[in-house]
Amino acid sequence: MSSLLTSPPLPPTARDRTRRARLRRVDLRANRFLIALTWVGAIAVVVVMAAVAFQIIQGASQAINRFGPLFAFHSTWVPSLNKLGGLSFLFGSLITSLVALVFATALGVSIGLFLALLAPRAVANVLGPLVEMLAAIPSVVMGLIGIIIISPFSAHTLEPVFHAVLGWTGLFGAPPQNGSSLFTASLVLTIMVLPIISSLTRDIFRTVPIELRDGAEALGATRWEMIRGIVLPTTVSGITGACVLGFARAMGEAIAVTQVVGNASLIHANLFLPGTTIASAIANQFESPQNNLTLSGLYYLALVLLVIGVLTNLLSRRVVAHGARLA
Amino acid sequence: MSAITPDPAHALTPSGNLARRLRVSLAIQGLAVSAAALAAAILFILVGFTVVKGIGALSWSFLTGNLPAATGQAGGIGPALVGTAELALMAGIISVILGVLTALFLTEFASPRVASPVRLMLDLLAGLPTILAGVFIYGLVVSRFGQSGIAAAIALAMVMTPLVARATLESLQRVPETWRDAASALGVSHWRTVLTVVLPGAASGITTAAILAVARGAGETAPLLFTSSLYGNGVQLNPMHALPNIPLEIYTLIETGYPQSVSMAWGAAFLLMATILLVNIGARILLRRGERKRGL
Amino acid sequence: MTFSDLPTELARDTPVAAYGRVRLTPRAQSAPVPDRRAEIVREVVFDAHDVSVDYGAKRALDGVTMKIERNLATALIGPSGCGKSTFLRCLNRMNDSIPNFSLGGDLRYFGHDLYGPRANRVEVRRRIGMVFQKPNPFPKSIYDNVAWAPRNLGMRQGLNERVEKALRGAALWDEVKDRLKQSALGLSGGQQQRLCIARAIAVEPDVVLLDEPASALDPIATASIEDLIHQLKLRYTIVIVTHNMQQAMRVADRTAFFSLDEQRTGTLIEYADTKQLFSRPSDSRTRDYITGQFG
Numbered sequence: 001m002s003s004l005l006t007s008p009p010l011p012p013t014a015r016d017r018t019r020r021a022r023l024r025r026v027d028l029r030a031n032r033f034l035i036a037l038t039w040v041g042a043i044a045v046v047v048v049m050a051a052v053a054f055q056i057i058q059g060a061s062q063a064i065n066r067f068g069p070l071f072a073f074h075s076t077w078v079p080s081l082n083k084l085g086g087l088s089f090l091f092g093s094l095i096t097s098l099v100a101l102v103f104a105t106a107l108g109v110s111i112g113l114f115l116a117l118l119a120p121r122a123v124a125n126v127l128g129p130l131v132e133m134l135a136a137i138p139s140v141v142m143g144l145i146g147i148i149i150i151s152p153f154s155a156h157t158l159e160p161v162f163h164a165v166l167g168w169t170g171l172f173g174a175p176p177q178n179g180s181s182l183f184t185a186s187l188v189l190t191i192m193v194l195p196i197i198s199s200l201t202r203d204i205f206r207t208v209p210i211e212l213r214d215g216a217e218a219l220g221a222t223r224w225e226m227i228r229g230i231v232l233p234t235t236v237s238g239i240t241g242a243c244v245l246g247f248a249r250a251m252g253e254a255i256a257v258t259q260v261v262g263n264a265s266l267i268h269a270n271l272f273l274p275g276t277t278i279a280s281a282i283a284n285q286f287e288s289p290q291n292n293l294t295l296s297g298l299y300y301l302a303l304v305l306l307v308i309g310v311l312t313n314l315l316s317r318r319v320v321a322h323g324a325r326l327a
Numbered sequence: 328m329s330a331i332t333p334d335p336a337h338a339l340t341p342s343g344n345l346a347r348r349l350r351v352s353l354a355i356q357g358l359a360v361s362a363a364a365l366a367a368a369i370l371f372i373l374v375g376f377t378v379v380k381g382i383g384a385l386s387w388s389f390l391t392g393n394l395p396a397a398t399g400q401a402g403g404i405g406p407a408l409v410g411t412a413e414l415a416l417m418a419g420i421i422s423v424i425l426g427v428l429t430a431l432f433l434t435e436f437a438s439p440r441v442a443s444p445v446r447l448m449l450d451l452l453a454g455l456p457t458i459l460a461g462v463f464i465y466g467l468v469v470s471r472f473g474q475s476g477i478a479a480a481i482a483l484a485m486v487m488t489p490l491v492a493r494a495t496l497e498s499l500q501r502v503p504e505t506w507r508d509a510a511s512a513l514g515v516s517h518w519r520t521v522l523t524v525v526l527p528g529a530a531s532g533i534t535t536a537a538i539l540a541v542a543r544g545a546g547e548t549a550p551l552l553f554t555s556s557l558y559g560n561g562v563q564l565n566p567m568h569a570l571p572n573i574p575l576e577i578y579t580l581i582e583t584g585y586p587q588s589v590s591m592a593w594g595a596a597f598l599l600m601a602t603i604l605l606v607n608i609g610a611r612i613l614l615r616r617g618e619r620k621r622g623l
Numbered sequence: 624m625t626f627s628d629l630p631t632e633l634a635r636d637t638p639v640a641a642y643g644r645v646r647l648t649p650r651a652q653s654a655p656v657p658d659r660r661a662e663i664v665r666e667v668v669f670d671a672h673d674v675s676v677d678y679g680a681k682r683a684l685d686g687v688t689m690k691i692e693r694n695l696a697t698a699l700i701g702p703s704g705c706g707k708s709t710f711l712r713c714l715n716r717m718n719d720s721i722p723n724f725s726l727g728g729d730l731r732y733f734g735h736d737l738y739g740p741r742a743n744r745v746e747v748r749r750r751i752g753m754v755f756q757k758p759n760p761f762p763k764s765i766y767d768n769v770a771w772a773p774r775n776l777g778m779r780q781g782l783n784e785r786v787e788k789a790l791r792g793a794a795l796w797d798e799v800k801d802r803l804k805q806s807a808l809g810l811s812g813g814q815q816q817r818l819c820i821a822r823a824i825a826v827e828p829d830v831v832l833l834d835e836p837a838s839a840l841d842p843i844a845t846a847s848i849e850d851l852i853h854q855l856k857l858r859y860t861i862v863i864v865t866h867n868m869q870q871a872m873r874v875a876d877r878t879a880f881f882s883l884d885e886q887r888t889g890t891l892i893e894y895a896d897t898k899q900l901f902s903r904p905s906d907s908r909t910r911d912y913i914t915g916q917f918g
Binding site: 027030031033034035037038039040041042044045046048049050051052055056058059106107110111113114115118119127129130131133134136137138139140141142143144145147148149191194198222223224225227245248249251252253254255259279282283286287299302305306309310312313317 | 450451462492518
Binding site: 211214217222 | 715717720722745746748749750752753755757759761762763771772775776819822823826
C-alpha cells in the first residue's frame with residue numbers, strides 16, 4: 001500500500017492510450033445504441049396508440065359521413081335497411097358499467113378500508129392478494145361462470161329481492177326466467193372491477209399519514225369518525241380516480257358481457273331484460289357484418305368506445321393529480 | 328359553555344353520546360368486514376365451482392385429443408393447449424422487449440419533457456379496451472393477410488406491453504438512486520451502469536412482470552376473436568396460420584350449448600384458471616423473495 | 624423571583640436574549656410552588672405500579688412505579704430509547720394499535736384501571752388529550768381543526784365560542800382570528816403545534832399529554848410553547864416528554880428520569896421535584912446524565 005502511495009504514477013504508455021481511446025469509442029457507440037433501442041420501445045408505444053386511433057377513425061369514416069356526430073344518439077340498428085344508430089349499445093354499456101360501478105365502489109371502498117385501516121396486518125396480507133386474484137380470472141371463464149352460476153342465481157334469488165324492494169324505481173321489473181340480462185352483466189362486471197377498486201383504494205388509504213390518524217384518535221374519535229373525518233376527505237380524489245378507472249375497465253369488457261347480456265339491441269329501463277353493449281356488439285358482429293356500411297358503423301362504435309376510454313383515463317389522471325397537489 | 332367532561336370519579340366507561348357513536352362505528356366496521364368476507368367468498372365460490380365442474384372433465388384423452396370435429400361432438404383440447412402456449416410465448420417475447428425498453432427509456436434516458444407524453448400514451452394503451460386491440464390488428468393485418476398466429480400475438484402484445492412496462496417502471500424506480508450515483512462516480516459509462524447495475528437490481532421485478540403479463544395474455548379472448556379464431560381441429564404450429572387456443576375454444580364450446588361441450592368448457596376453464604392463479608401466486612412469492620434478498 | 628433562584632448552571636447556560644421574555648411571565652405565575660407543595664396533599668391522577676411494556680418478545684419498559692399529581696406539570700426525561708415516550712403513550716392508550724403491544728403491572732387513572740375490561744379507550748382519550756412530537760394539523764381549515772372533535776362529541780351549542788376559547792387558551796387566537804376558514808397547513812410550525820394544543824383542549828380533557836412538543840420547532844416557537852404550558856397547568860394536568868433538560872427545568876414541577884438498565888430495557892430511575900432532581904439527584908445515574916449534559 002505504502003509503495004503505491006509513494007511512487008509517482010507512471011506516465012501512460014502509447015499502447016495504454018490507444019486502448020483507452022478504443023474503450024471510449026466503444027462506450028460511446030454502446031451508449032448511443034442503447035439509447036436508440038429504448039427510443040424504439042417508447043416510439044412503438046406512441047405509434048401504436050396513434051395508429052389505433054387513426055385506423056379506427058378511418059374505418060368509421062363512411063359511417064361518420066353518413067350518420068354524422070349524432071350517430072351515438074339514434075337507437076335504430078337495422079343493417080339491412082342501412083339505418084344505423086349506436087344509442088342502444090351506448091345505453092347498455094353505460095347502464096351496465098354504472099350499475100357495476102355502484103356495487104363495486106360500495107364493496108371495493110369498504111374492502112380497501114378494511115385492508116388498509118381495520119384488519120390486522122396478517123389478515124390484510126392474506127386477504128389483499130386473494131381479492132387481487134379475482135382480477136386474474138380470465139374474462140372468458142368469468143363469462144362461463146356468469147352463464148352457468150350467476151345468471152340462475154340472479155334470476156331466481158337476487159332479482160326477486162330487488163324487484164320487491166326497489167321495483168318502484170322502474171329499474172327492477174318483474175324478473176323473467178331467463179337470466180341473460182343487463183343486471184347479470186352488471187354483476188359479472190362488478191366482480192371484474194372489484195379487485196381494481198379495492199386494491200387501488202387500499203393503496204390510497206395507506207398513504208394517509210399515521211400521524212393524522214393518531215391525531216384524530218387522540219381526540220377521542222371513534223374509528224369511523226377518524227375514517228369519515230380525516231381519511232375519506234384526504235383521499236376522496238384518489239378514490240374517485242380509482243372508480244373512474246374501474247368504470248373504464250367495465251366499459252371496455254367485451255367477452256364476459258357478451259356471454260351474459262343477451263345481445264338484444266333494446267333500450268329499456270328494466271335491468272332484468274336483455275340488452276347489449278358497444279363492446280359486445282363489436283365482438284358479435286365485427287367479423288361478419290352484413291355490408292360495408294355496417295362494418296363502418298361498427299368501427300364508429302369502436303371509436304365511441306375509444307373516445308370514452310381515453311376521456312375516462314385522462315379524467316382519472318387529472319383527478320389523481322389534483323388530489324396529489326392538495327395533499 | 329358548560330364543561331361536558333365527565334367527573335374524574337366517573338368510571339372509564341363510555342360517557343355522553345359515546346355509546347351511540349361506538350355502535351355506529353362498530354356497525355360500519357362490521358360492514359367493511361362483511362364486504363371483505365363477501366369478496367373472499369365470491370373468489371372461493373367461483374374457484375370452487377370451476378374446480379368441481381372442471382376436474383371431472385379432465386382425462387388424458389381430453390388433454391391430448393384433437394378438438395371436436397363438429398359442434399357437440401366429443402374431443403380434447405390438445406391443439407388449443409399447444410396453440411395458447413405458442414401465442415403466449417410470441418406475445419411474451421414482443422411485450423417484454425418493448426415493455427422493458429419503454430420503461431428503461433422513461434426512467435434512465437428520457438428528459439421529463441419527452442417522458443410525460445410517452446407515459447400518457449402508455450397509460451392510454453393500458454386502458455385500451457382489449458377488443459379494440461383485436462379490431463386494430465384485424466384492420467391492419469388480418470384484412471390483408473388473413474388470420475394468423477402472428478397477428479394474434481401482436482394483438483396480445485398490445486395488451487401485455489403496458490403491463491410489463493408499468494411493472495418494470497415500478498421496479499426500476501425502486502432501484503436506489505445511490506446505486507446509479509455510485510456507479511457513475513466510479514467512472515462507469517451510462518450503458519454499463521444500466522446493464523450491470525440498474526437492470527440486475529430490478530431483475531426480480533421485471534421477471535415477475537413478464538410472468539404475470541404472459542399469464543394475463545394466455546387468458547385473453549377478445550384480442551384473438553378476429554385474429555385467430557378460424558382454426559382446424561388438429562395441432563397447428565405454423566404461426567402464419569390461425570392457432571387453436573384455449574380461451575376461444577372455451578368461448579365457442581359454451582356458445583354451442585351442448586351439455587358435453589359445456590362440460591369440456593369447464594375442463595378447459597379449470598385448466599386455464601388453475602394455471603393462471605398458480606402462476607400469479609408463484610410470481611408474487613418470487614417477487615417478495617427477490618426483493619427481500621436485495622434488502623429493498 | 625429572579626434569575627438567582629434558578630440553578631446556576633441554567634442561568635449561565637441559557638441565552639437570555641432568546642428566552643428572557645418568555646421566562647419572566649410564567650415564572651411569576653408559578654412562583655408559589657414551594658408553598659403549594661407544603662400545604663396540600665394533591666389528588667393523584669395517574670398511579671403506576673410496576674408497569675412494564677412488551678412489544679412481542681422485546682421488553683421496552685420495566686418496573687415503572689410513580690404517581691402523577693393533579694394540576695402539576697410532570698416532565699419525563701432521559702436518553703433516547705429509554706421508554707419515556709412509550710410510557711406517555713400508555714397513559715392514553717395510544718400504544719394499543721401497535722401490533723404485539725402488551726402492558727403489565729397496574730396503571731390507574733383516578734383509581735380506574737386504564738387497561739381494565741371496563742375501560743373504553745375512546746373514552747380514555749377523550750379525557751386524556753395528547754399533542755405529538757410533529758405538528759399534525761388535519762388538512763382542514765383552522766376552525767374545523769378545532770371544531771372537529773367537539774362536533775363528534777355532540778358539543779354543537781356555542782361551538783364558535785368554544786373554538787375561540789380553545790384558540791385563546793393556546794395563545795393562537797390573535798394570530799388566526801381573521802383567517803379561521805383558511806387551511807391549517809398554511810400556518811408556521813409553531814402555530815401548527817399551538818393549533819394542535821388548541822384542538823386538544825377544545826374538548827376540555829382532564830389531562831394533556833405532550834410528547835416532545837417542541838422538538839421540531841425553532842427556539843422562538845419553543846419559547847411560546849413553554850410559555851403556554853405554564854398557562855395550561857393552571858387548569859389541566861400536564862405530562863410532558865422532553866429530551867431537553869433545560870426545558871424540563873423551565874416548565875415542570877416534577878421530573879421523572881428514565882434510563883436503560885443493564886438489559887437495555889427502559890426503566891424509571893428517579894422521580895422527584897424538578898428542583899431537587901436537578902440540584903441534588905439521589906441516584907448516581909441521574910447525576911451522571913445531568914452533569915454529562917451540562918459538561
